[in-house]
C-alpha cells in the first residue's frame with residue numbers, strides 16, 4: 001500500500017509510534033478537502049490491523065492485509081451516512097469495537113466525515129474516547145474541525161494536514177495517469193490533487209477541464225458565443241462557475257483589471273444562485289461567459 005507521498009513523513013512517524021505501542025487510540029486527521037486525509041487514515045488502519053507491520057507500514061502478506069484489501073476485515077469498520085451520522089450508527093460501530101477481535105489483533109473504526117455526527121452521536125462516541133477498550137483505534141477525519149464538539153477534539157490526538165506543494169501535487173497527478181493537469185487546474189480545485197483527480201474522472205459525463213479551456217479559447221477568439229457554450233455546459237454549471245472564478249482570480253492577479261474583479265464577484269454570486277432548484281443555468285452561465293468576453297474585446 002503506497003502512502004500519498006506528501007504524507008509519508010507523518011505516516012512514518014505514526015507507524016513508528018504504533019510499533020512502539022505509543023500511539024493514541026483516538027486520532028483526528030483534519031485539513032483541506034481533497035488532500036488525501038481519508039487515504040492516510042486507511043493506510044494507518046491497515047497497518048494497525050496487520051499481523052506483522054514494519055516501519056514501511058502493512059506487510060501486504062498476512063491474512064489481515066488480504067481481508068482489508070477485500071473490504072471484508074471483521075475488525076474494521078467505517079461509519080458513513082448520506083445525511084447526518086446518527087447515534088444508532090455510532091452505537092453499532094462502538095459495539096463492534098467492544099466485541100472480541102476476530103483475528104486476535106486490533107480493532108479499528110474510521111469516521112470519514114466526522115463533522116456529520118449529530119450531537120447525540122458525538123456524545124455517544126465521547127464515552128468510548130474517554131474509556132477506550134484494549135487494542136482499539138478510532139480515526140476521525142474532517143475538513144471542518146470547527147464543526148466538531150470541542151470535547152471530541154480535546155479527546156483526540158490532532159493532526160493538522162496541509163496541501164502538498166504544487167510540483168509534488170502535479171507529479172502525483174501524472175503518476176495517476178493524469179498528464180494534462182496544470183497549475184491553473186490545481187488552483188481551480190483549491191490546490192487539492194484528489195479533488196482534481198475525481199473531477200477529471202467524473203469528466204466522462206460532464207465537461208472536462210480541457211474541453212472547458214478549448215471552449216473558452218474559442219469564445220475569446222470570437223469563434224463561439226456565450227449562449228451556445230452555456231447551453232452545451234449547463235449540466236456542469238457549478239463546475240464551470242468554479243473554473244471561471246479561478247480564471248477571473250488569476251487574471252485579476254496579473255493585471256488588476258476591474259472587469260476581472262467584477263467577474264470574480266459575479267461567479268461567487270452565481271455559485272450561490274445555482275444552489276436553488278430550478279434556476280436557469282443557461283442564463284447564469286451565458287451572462288458570466290459574456291463578462292469573460294467583454295474585457296478581451298476591449299483589449300482587442
Ligand SMILES: [Zn+2]
Nearest residue numbers: 050059062065
Ligand atoms: Zn499484513
